[in-house]
Amino acid sequence: MADAEGLLEARDVSEMPAQKTGPTKKSIKGADNIAWGMKNRLSRLIRPDGHCQFLPIDHGYFQGPTRCLERPQDTVRDLLPYADGLFVTRGVLRASIDPDMETPVILRVSGATSVVGKDLANEVLTTSVEEMVRLNVAAVGLSIFVGSDYERETLQNLAMLVDDCEEYGIPVMAVTAVGKELEKRTARFLALSCRIAAELGARIVKTYYCEDFEKITNGCPVPVVIAGGPKCETELEVFEFVYDGLQKGAIGVNLGRNIWQNPHPEAMMMALNSVIHGGATPKQAFEIFETKKSGGDS
Numbered sequence: 001m002a003d004a005e006g007l008l009e010a011r012d013v014s015e016m017p018a019q020k021t022g023p024t025k026k027s028i029k030g031a032d033n034i035a036w037g038m039k040n041r042l043s044r045l046i047r048p049d050g051h052c053q054f055l056p057i058d059h060g061y062f063q064g065p066t067r068c069l070e071r072p073q074d075t076v077r078d079l080l081p082y083a084d085g086l087f088v089t090r091g092v093l094r095a096s097i098d099p100d101m102e103t104p105v106i107l108r109v110s111g112a113t114s115v116v117g118k119d120l121a122n123e124v125l126t127t128s129v130e131e132m133v134r135l136n137v138a139a140v141g142l143s144i145f146v147g148s149d150y151e152r153e154t155l156q157n158l159a160m161l162v163d164d165c166e167e168y169g170i171p172v173m174a175v176t177a178v179g180k181e182l183e184k185r186t187a188r189f190l191a192l193s194c195r196i197a198a199e200l201g202a203r204i205v206k207t208y209y210c211e212d213f214e215k216i217t218n219g220c221p222v223p224v225v226i227a228g229g230p231k232c233e234t235e236l237e238v239f240e241f242v243y244d245g246l247q248k249g250a251i252g253v254n255l256g257r258n259i260w261q262n263p264h265p266e267a268m269m270m271a272l273n274s275v276i277h278g279g280a281t282p283k284q285a286f287e288i289f290e291t292k293k294s295g296g297d298s
């Protein structure tokens, strides 16, 4: 048979150089014993240094046409190269994001409430697992509202989503939402919420920065990512809380308004990457921001 002609015999492995062990494996908290697909998806989101910068543009799912997200494609066009993951709903993803982009997608899959409705916490799951696969997502995200009137329902959403997603190797990121009750952002409350999210099967937890952030990360068996919240007064403030959160065990950030509502969003992402991936101090990051915003090299 023509196909079999000229086939080379396999080499004797005992005569080959010792097998290379490759670079030190990246360690992802709580992920030592997970299946290949799940690990591969997490590895697409978390860089070899164990850190990540996610870019969320999902705000419209409950607050409509948010400032600077009016045309999401324009907002993210120049930012995607600096992002390790894009947090987005399926509607904006399909309508506004180029499928050629290389940035992995974290799909927002909870919602169905709004800022003008009765209660933001009354969310349901909005997206089927078939749709997640169709959209080739690297992970999915949903909000849980611990301590709210809908605590049980949103925690049940998480548990059911984990059941569906584990079947397909899709990591679930839980967002410890506080709705309009921003005063809930204390280490005690957020540590409780994050731990519950991990216990129910979240592979990553996103939570607000607060004082004593190590109380949150110490009590959470999976990676913790810092959420943003309303825009800070100064860029330095952002670099400071991100730096402190990372020192205290966060693996990265998921900052929206503090990036794309800043007049220099690319410079913000570059400066943040210097903290997250480069170990820069807040002061060094601020210097990078100042240089980059005027188009310079640093």
Ligand code: 5RP
Pocket: 056, 057, 058, 059, 087, 143, 175, 177, 227, 228, 229, 230, 254, 255, 256, 257, 258
């Ligand atoms: C909304 C979210 C957002 O992704 C999150 O709030 C991050 O954006 P920002 O930094 O603007 O707060 O999960 O529920």
